[in-house]
Amino acid sequence: MSQLLDMLGSKYPIIQGPIGSINSPELVAAISEADGYGMLALGFMNDIEEVKRLLAEVKKKTDKPFGANIMIINPLNEKIIPLLADAGIKTVTTSVGFPGKIYPLLHEFGIKGLHVLLSVKHAISAEQAGADGIVAAGAEAGGLRSTGPESSTMVLVPLIADHVNIPVVAAGGIADSRGYKAAFALGAQGVQIGTRFMATTESPIHTRWKEQIVNCTDGGTELLPVDNMMMRAIITPELRTKIQSPGFDMKKEFKLANASKAWNSAEFDLVPAGAGEVSALIRDVKTVKEIIDEMVK
Numbered sequence: 001m002s003q004l005l006d007m008l009g010s011k012y013p014i015i016q017g018p019i020g021s022i023n024s025p026e027l028v029a030a031i032s033e034a035d036g037y038g039m040l041a042l043g044f045m046n047d048i049e050e051v052k053r054l055l056a057e058v059k060k061k062t063d064k065p066f067g068a069n070i071m072i073i074n075p076l077n078e079k080i081i082p083l084l085a086d087a088g089i090k091t092v093t094t095s096v097g098f099p100g101k102i103y104p105l106l107h108e109f110g111i112k113g114l115h116v117l118l119s120v121k122h123a124i125s126a127e128q129a130g131a132d133g134i135v136a137a138g139a140e141a142g143g144l145r146s147t148g149p150e151s152s153t154m155v156l157v158p159l160i161a162d163h164v165n166i167p168v169v170a171a172g173g174i175a176d177s178r179g180y181k182a183a184f185a186l187g188a189q190g191v192q193i194g195t196r197f198m199a200t201t202e203s204p205i206h207t208r209w210k211e212q213i214v215n216c217t218d219g220g221t222e223l224l225p226v227d228n229m230m231m232r233a234i235i236t237p238e239l240r241t242k243i244q245s246p247g248f249d250m251k252k253e254f255k256l257a258n259a260s261k262a263w264n265s266a267e268f269d270l271v272p273a274g275a276g277e278v279s280a281l282i283r284d285v286k287t288v289k290e291i292i293d294e295m296v297k
């Protein structure tokens with residue numbers, strides 16, 4: 001058994017990637033029931049009662065291991081972490097922030113963590129800061145990105161695997177058995193999947209968001225400015241016309257604070273539909289089990 005599988009306790013090293021503050025106990029449980037590692041997205045969580053409710057809902061639906069993503073900068077982490085330990089969570093992912101402070105606290109509660117990052121420099125410092133593993137998210141991944149130059153998964157994963165002695169998980173661009181197998185060849189012990197699990201029967205995202213993923217073709221996503229970061233999103237012809245119209249300033253128009261509203265109601269001119277380059281490989285909405293079974297075959 002790999003070190004990663006030992007940490008996760010799942011049959012397959014397939015981790016659900018968090019999508020903003022979109023949480024569905026059904027999707028988390030479906031991924032764990034299909035022998036992957038379902039994850040609650042607690043990064044933006046500001047309500048402890050809601051954390052308790054989500055944990056209880058997942059536990060009602062599955063006995064299999066699941067985890068949670070936390071953001072290091074969330075001031076509620078000191079209250080959230082004991083709840084995760086009580087719920088039996090053994091491994092979390094941590095993102096956004098320096099891991100030095102959070103890892104001693106996680107370890108105090110017997111929880112291990114994989115730190116999500118985008119560069120080899122941050123992987124080396126995360127290992128030194130006590131991270132138990134790394135999620136290396138290549139430039140093709142969906143979600144928030146830095147404004148600096150970045151490497152694709154094909155380059156980032158082996159580079160990080162060469163520089164750290166802790167397990168590496170590949171994220172970005174993986175949707176089927178070909179990407180899954182490639183991740184191991186690159187030196188990863190597992191994968192984190194965002195976009196493919198968004199286009200599933202169990203996923204709670206808006207139907208029009210799923211349609212945009214399924215209809216997205218090669219080159220159909222771009223990095224767009226959102227606040228002072230970049231976000232990979234689907235560019236439809238309508239959105240292209242809008243962003244190219246004179247006087248339209250994306251930096252002022254696209255605000256992270258509007259993401260929940262935009263995504264819940266499919267108002268993608270407010271904040272575009274976030275998704276990875278891998279959308280081009282996704283041609284239909286399937287069940288989580290169909291996706292995982294095909295991936296590991």
Ligand SMILES: Cc1cc2nc3c(=O)[nH]c(=O)nc-3n(C[C@H](O)[C@H](O)[C@H](O)COP(=O)(O)O)c2cc1C
Nearest residue numbers: 017018019020095141142143172173194195274276
């Ligand atoms: C719309 C969207 C929102 C995301 N939000 C988060 C987030 O809040 N925190 C995080 O750690 N990762 C976030 N991610 C990244 C995913 O968890 C995952 O690492 C990534 O999607 C993997 O690449 P893939 O989309 O090619 O599978 C987000 C991804 C997408 C598509």
